[in-house]
Amino acid sequence: KFVQSLIQRSLHITSCSNGKITVGHRFAIIANHYFPLSKALGIPLNLTSVFLITILMSIKTMAGNFFPTDYKEFPFKEGDLLASQKPDKKYSINKVLRVDEICLGAGESISIQGKEFTAPEKDCLLIVSMSYGENEFNDLAELKIAAESGTWTIKVDHIPNRAPGAALGQKLIGSSPVTEEELGGYKRWKSLFNQGKAGVF
Numbered sequence: 001k002f003v004q005s006l007i008q009r010s011l012h013i014t015s016c017s018n019g020k021i022t023v024g025h026r027f028a029i030i031a032n033h034y035f036p037l038s039k040a041l042g043i044p045l046n047l048t049s050v051f052l053i054t055i056l057m058s059i060k061t062m063a064g065n066f067f068p069t070d071y072k073e074f075p076f077k078e079g080d081l082l083a084s085q086k087p088d089k090k091y092s093i094n095k096v097l098r099v100d101e102i103c104l105g106a107g108e109s110i111s112i113q114g115k116e117f118t119a120p121e122k123d124c125l126l127i128v129s130m131s132y133g134e135n136e137f138n139d140l141a142e143l144k145i146a147a148e149s150g151t152w153t154i155k156v157d158h159i160p161n162r163a164p165g166a167a168l169g170q171k172l173i174g175s176s177p178v179t180e181e182e183l184g185g186y187k188r189w190k191s192l193f194n195q196g197k198a199g200v201f
Helices: 002-008 024-036 038-039 045-062 140-149 163-167 181-194
Strands: 080-086 092-103 110-114 115-118 123-134 152-160 169-177
Touching: 002 080, 045 092, 080 140, 092 110, 092 140, 123 163, 123 181, 152 163, 152 181
Parallel strands: none
Antiparallel strands: 080 092, 080 169, 092 123, 110 115, 123 152
16 A cells, blocks of 8 residues: 555656656656665666556556545444444444445446446445344443444444445444344345345445
8 A cells, every 4th residue: 555655645746847756767766765776676767667557557456436536445444333423413323234346347337326327447346234223322421331242223224335435434342343233134134135136325
Protein backbone atom coordinates (compact mmCIF):
# COMPACT_ATOMS: atom_id res chain seq x y z
CA LYS A 1 0.00 0.00 0.00
CA PHE A 2 2.87 2.33 0.78
CA VAL A 3 4.39 1.77 -2.64
CA GLN A 4 1.03 2.23 -4.33
CA SER A 5 0.17 5.46 -2.52
CA LEU A 6 3.63 6.84 -3.16
CA ILE A 7 3.41 6.04 -6.86
CA GLN A 8 -0.11 7.45 -7.18
CA ARG A 9 0.98 10.77 -5.69
CA SER A 10 3.63 10.98 -8.39
CA LEU A 11 1.53 10.34 -11.48
CA HIS A 12 0.00 13.78 -11.87
CA ILE A 13 3.13 15.18 -13.60
CA THR A 14 3.47 13.77 -17.10
CA SER A 15 4.98 16.50 -19.26
CA CYS A 16 8.56 16.07 -20.47
CA SER A 17 9.03 19.52 -21.96
CA ASN A 18 9.74 23.02 -20.66
CA GLY A 19 11.83 21.74 -17.80
CA LYS A 20 8.94 19.91 -16.12
CA ILE A 21 9.56 16.65 -14.31
CA THR A 22 8.41 13.60 -16.27
CA VAL A 23 6.87 10.48 -14.83
CA GLY A 24 10.12 8.67 -15.51
CA HIS A 25 12.14 11.32 -13.72
CA ARG A 26 9.75 11.29 -10.78
CA PHE A 27 10.06 7.53 -10.51
CA ALA A 28 13.81 7.84 -10.63
CA ILE A 29 13.69 10.29 -7.72
CA ILE A 30 11.43 7.95 -5.74
CA ALA A 31 13.65 4.99 -6.51
CA ASN A 32 16.78 6.82 -5.47
CA HIS A 33 15.25 8.20 -2.27
CA TYR A 34 13.08 5.34 -1.05
CA PHE A 35 14.13 2.27 -3.03
CA PRO A 36 17.92 2.10 -3.49
CA LEU A 37 17.50 -0.85 -5.86
CA SER A 38 19.91 0.55 -8.36
CA LYS A 39 22.71 0.37 -5.82
CA ALA A 40 21.64 -2.89 -4.21
CA LEU A 41 21.06 -4.74 -7.48
CA GLY A 42 23.49 -2.90 -9.71
CA ILE A 43 20.65 -1.71 -11.95
CA PRO A 44 20.92 1.73 -13.63
CA LEU A 45 18.54 4.28 -12.17
CA ASN A 46 16.46 4.59 -15.35
CA LEU A 47 15.87 0.80 -15.35
CA THR A 48 14.79 1.00 -11.71
CA SER A 49 12.17 3.53 -12.81
CA VAL A 50 10.90 1.13 -15.45
CA PHE A 51 10.77 -1.60 -12.81
CA LEU A 52 8.60 0.57 -10.56
CA ILE A 53 6.32 1.53 -13.45
CA THR A 54 5.84 -2.19 -14.12
CA ILE A 55 4.80 -2.64 -10.48
CA LEU A 56 2.31 0.21 -10.91
CA MET A 57 0.81 -1.39 -14.00
CA SER A 58 0.39 -4.67 -12.11
CA ILE A 59 -1.34 -2.88 -9.24
CA LYS A 60 -3.73 -1.10 -11.60
CA THR A 61 -4.79 -4.40 -13.21
CA MET A 62 -5.57 -5.91 -9.81
CA ALA A 63 -8.19 -3.33 -8.83
CA GLY A 64 -10.19 -0.90 -10.92
CA ASN A 65 -11.91 2.40 -10.31
CA PHE A 66 -15.53 1.47 -10.92
CA PHE A 67 -16.53 1.44 -7.26
CA PRO A 68 -15.90 4.55 -5.11
CA THR A 69 -13.05 4.41 -2.62
CA ASP A 70 -15.41 4.40 0.36
CA TYR A 71 -16.96 1.16 -0.95
CA LYS A 72 -13.58 -0.49 -0.31
CA GLU A 73 -12.92 0.67 3.25
CA PHE A 74 -14.66 -0.13 6.53
CA PRO A 75 -13.48 1.11 9.94
CA PHE A 76 -14.88 -1.82 11.94
CA LYS A 77 -14.28 -5.58 12.02
CA GLU A 78 -16.31 -8.74 12.42
CA GLY A 79 -17.66 -9.08 15.96
CA ASP A 80 -17.63 -5.35 16.69
CA LEU A 81 -20.63 -4.03 18.62
CA LEU A 82 -21.80 -0.64 17.41
CA ALA A 83 -24.20 1.92 18.82
CA SER A 84 -26.47 4.14 16.75
CA GLN A 85 -28.99 6.76 17.77
CA LYS A 86 -32.34 7.02 16.05
CA PRO A 87 -34.57 10.11 15.56
CA ASP A 88 -36.45 9.27 18.75
CA LYS A 89 -33.09 9.82 20.57
CA LYS A 90 -32.95 6.24 21.76
CA TYR A 91 -29.98 3.96 21.06
CA SER A 92 -29.65 0.49 19.60
CA ILE A 93 -26.89 -2.13 19.54
CA ASN A 94 -25.80 -3.37 16.12
CA LYS A 95 -23.26 -6.08 15.37
CA VAL A 96 -20.84 -6.66 12.49
CA LEU A 97 -21.32 -10.28 11.41
CA ARG A 98 -19.24 -10.55 8.25
CA VAL A 99 -17.16 -8.29 6.02
CA ASP A 100 -16.88 -9.83 2.54
CA GLU A 101 -14.67 -8.51 -0.22
CA ILE A 102 -16.58 -9.17 -3.44
CA CYS A 103 -14.75 -8.83 -6.76
CA LEU A 104 -16.51 -8.48 -10.09
CA GLY A 105 -14.93 -9.22 -13.42
CA ALA A 106 -15.47 -6.97 -16.42
CA GLY A 107 -19.08 -7.38 -17.55
CA GLU A 108 -20.31 -8.87 -14.27
CA SER A 109 -23.16 -7.22 -12.38
CA ILE A 110 -24.31 -6.60 -8.83
CA SER A 111 -27.68 -5.46 -7.53
CA ILE A 112 -27.45 -2.41 -5.25
CA GLN A 113 -30.69 -1.11 -3.77
CA GLY A 114 -32.63 -3.00 -6.44
CA LYS A 115 -30.68 -1.60 -9.39
CA GLU A 116 -28.22 -3.59 -11.49
CA PHE A 117 -24.72 -2.19 -11.93
CA THR A 118 -22.34 -3.75 -14.46
CA ALA A 119 -18.62 -3.33 -13.92
CA PRO A 120 -16.71 -2.22 -17.05
CA GLU A 121 -13.47 -3.54 -15.53
CA LYS A 122 -12.38 -5.83 -12.72
CA ASP A 123 -13.04 -4.16 -9.37
CA CYS A 124 -13.87 -5.04 -5.77
CA LEU A 125 -16.05 -3.72 -2.98
CA LEU A 126 -16.81 -4.62 0.62
CA ILE A 127 -20.20 -5.97 1.62
CA VAL A 128 -20.85 -5.60 5.33
CA SER A 129 -23.39 -7.92 6.93
CA MET A 130 -24.83 -6.70 10.23
CA SER A 131 -27.61 -7.42 12.69
CA TYR A 132 -29.58 -4.45 14.04
CA GLY A 133 -31.10 -4.10 17.49
CA GLU A 134 -34.22 -2.41 18.78
CA ASN A 135 -34.09 1.23 19.84
CA GLU A 136 -34.34 0.37 23.51
CA PHE A 137 -31.67 2.32 25.39
CA ASN A 138 -31.99 5.83 26.74
CA ASP A 139 -28.27 6.61 26.79
CA LEU A 140 -24.86 5.13 25.97
CA ALA A 141 -24.15 4.19 29.58
CA GLU A 142 -27.24 1.98 29.67
CA LEU A 143 -26.38 0.58 26.25
CA LYS A 144 -22.79 -0.35 27.26
CA ILE A 145 -24.03 -2.29 30.28
CA ALA A 146 -26.32 -4.29 27.99
CA ALA A 147 -23.52 -4.84 25.47
CA GLU A 148 -21.18 -6.16 28.16
CA SER A 149 -23.81 -8.55 29.48
CA GLY A 150 -25.00 -9.59 26.01
CA THR A 151 -28.60 -8.62 26.71
CA TRP A 152 -30.21 -6.66 23.91
CA THR A 153 -33.09 -7.25 21.53
CA ILE A 154 -32.32 -8.01 17.88
CA LYS A 155 -34.81 -6.39 15.52
CA VAL A 156 -33.31 -7.54 12.18
CA ASP A 157 -30.94 -10.49 12.18
CA HIS A 158 -29.16 -9.66 8.92
CA ILE A 159 -28.81 -6.79 6.47
CA PRO A 160 -26.09 -6.75 3.75
CA ASN A 161 -24.90 -3.22 3.07
CA ARG A 162 -22.18 -1.27 1.29
CA ALA A 163 -19.41 -0.11 3.59
CA PRO A 164 -20.36 3.61 3.80
CA GLY A 165 -23.98 2.79 4.58
CA ALA A 166 -23.03 0.24 7.22
CA ALA A 167 -20.63 2.67 8.93
CA LEU A 168 -22.93 5.70 8.88
CA GLY A 169 -23.83 6.91 12.38
CA GLN A 170 -22.16 3.98 14.12
CA LYS A 171 -20.00 4.23 17.25
CA LEU A 172 -17.80 1.38 18.48
CA ILE A 173 -18.75 0.27 22.00
CA GLY A 174 -17.31 -3.22 22.30
CA SER A 175 -16.91 -6.58 20.61
CA SER A 176 -18.26 -10.10 20.89
CA PRO A 177 -17.38 -13.26 18.90
CA VAL A 178 -19.80 -14.02 16.09
CA THR A 179 -21.61 -17.31 16.72
CA GLU A 180 -23.00 -19.80 14.19
CA GLU A 181 -26.51 -19.02 15.44
CA GLU A 182 -26.06 -15.38 14.46
CA LEU A 183 -25.05 -16.31 10.91
CA GLY A 184 -28.32 -17.95 9.85
CA GLY A 185 -29.60 -14.93 7.92
CA TYR A 186 -26.16 -14.22 6.48
CA LYS A 187 -25.78 -17.76 5.14
CA ARG A 188 -29.21 -17.68 3.49
CA TRP A 189 -28.41 -14.36 1.83
CA LYS A 190 -24.91 -15.44 0.75
CA SER A 191 -26.28 -18.56 -0.94
CA LEU A 192 -28.78 -16.48 -2.92
CA PHE A 193 -26.17 -13.80 -3.65
CA ASN A 194 -23.78 -16.36 -5.11
CA GLN A 195 -26.61 -17.49 -7.42
CA GLY A 196 -27.25 -13.93 -8.54
CA LYS A 197 -30.64 -13.88 -6.80
CA ALA A 198 -29.87 -11.34 -4.05
CA GLY A 199 -28.16 -7.97 -3.82
CA VAL A 200 -27.11 -5.41 -1.23
CA PHE A 201 -28.38 -2.14 0.20
